[in-house]
Amino acid sequence: MHLLVTGAGGQLGQCLADQLKAQGITHTLLSRQDADINDTVVLEKIVADNGITAIINAAAYTAVDKAESEPELAKRINEDGPAALAKLCSRFDIPLLHVSTDYVFDGNQETPYLETDQTGPTGVYGQAKLDGELAVQRHCPKHIILRTAWVFSEYGNNFMKTMLRLAKERDTLGVVADQFGCPTYAGDIAKALVHIATQLHTAEQNKSGTQAHYGVYHYAGNEAVSWHGFATAIFEEAHKQGVLKSVPTVNAISTADYPTPAKRPAYSVLSSKKLLAAYGVAPSDWRVACHKLLAN
Template identity: 45%
Template sequence: MTSLEQPTILLTGVNGQVGFELARTLQGLGKVVALDRSGLDLADLDQVRRVVRDVKPQLIVNPAAHTAVDKAESEPDAAMRLNAEAPAVLAEEAKKLGARLVHYSTDYVFDGAKDGVYVETDETSPQNVYGSSKLAGEQAIEASGCAHLIFRTSWVYGVRGKNFLLTMLRVGAEREELSVVADQIGAPTWSNTIATLTANVLAQANAVPDSTEWWAQHSGVYHLTAGGATSWHGFAEAIFELSDLPKKPVVKPIPASSYPTPAKRPANSRISNDKLADVFGVRAPDWKDALRLCMAK
């Protein structure tokens, strides 16, 4: 590839929360081939192989996933197919092509029992099917030997899809009082933040004379979440504080034990972004500042 040619970037899950934003932030870094499920269904592993071989990308960016945490408990095979087996195939094909892979994982690879923030080298111990399937995806990518960046994020929200922000705005318009879990702590992370910082990191790779060496030096797992932390209850209160609802609901704090769900969730989902900042010089804004930007009219 000459310096005048743009690399081809294969982007999966373009209709998802993060994929939608990536389709915009990756502009200028290459020719983006952005596919939704109709063009690339990660549940069809043969199609995954075929599409990668047809497109021949220099970079694969994979935000697509099975993200229904509770539903994964009743359909573990589907979760494993999308979150572990498909990434394994993408990694294998990337290795054969000499391509690079960017993949997204989750704070749910940890059990939430640590007193403090999790770093990338902490022992993983997922407590639900979703977390187990995402961890298996990480391990498959690392085992493939392909050049890769795995970004673990948390509590993703945005203006599209199904997420806590949109649920709160919908339910808050219907009810005078809500009960929200207050003893699970994490960093609500705007999908645009994830996409913007991803593009920033990839621009650094594009800027060096030898990107092969850059990828060899930087491949690995990085935490990428908003700064700070709050509870689901605190997140809900911030949403209503910033909303234009004519009458804002009262938000009552409750323990997780009062709101049982099929999937067990970690009490502590705080993960440190220090490695991302130290290596790439980028750090996400505080969660409330990002929420304010997301909700700005």
């Protein structure tokens, strides 16, 4: 097995690199600086020369608000890129594992979203990600689309790191309390993707044995919470471990109090039951991940 990871410079890409190194799995990492995912000539050579057996696409345009004023760039990275990768994987008859988002939903539901639920993005970012999913499904029969949400890690920019920085600068913070989702540790997403890729490889090698379960899956945290609740949990754990000397006052505010260019889903809780049944991957325990990250 030789995995190609695109988007290796992002927080998920860096977690994937850590996971692959830890497991001793042969891999090639491609960041935005190394190659454009739309550059099929370069990518085709990499796949052919290295005997790549699957591609994990962690490359994404994730600036949700900025996407409203940069729709062409969001489309290029989140739709055209996955389409190009899907066609490439189809030509080489290898699986594509593509990461998507809870933003493909409108957030009007009151029960955890299943893979079969109606999509309905409310902004440019979500629409581009959904179009990317559809392109992958259209062009590559051997696909895994993994939707995730509220990603945090030790790498890059994310909610957890922003909250810790603000907590050191201010005594009082206002955090949105009427948006609900499942925080997901990028290290756990990486572990899930590598596990799925390994299972798919086994299925490919052993045609009569393990079955390859292709399709759309959700993978997110095991507990739904508001941004306000997530921030409170981060501060309490950080204080307990001595990362913060004191816990700031966290005031609950509404979405209306904090207007943004892009509309966020009010409820984007994802059910991870299908992935657990097909691949034995349990949801991310975000409280345990917070504890470990702050300990380090």
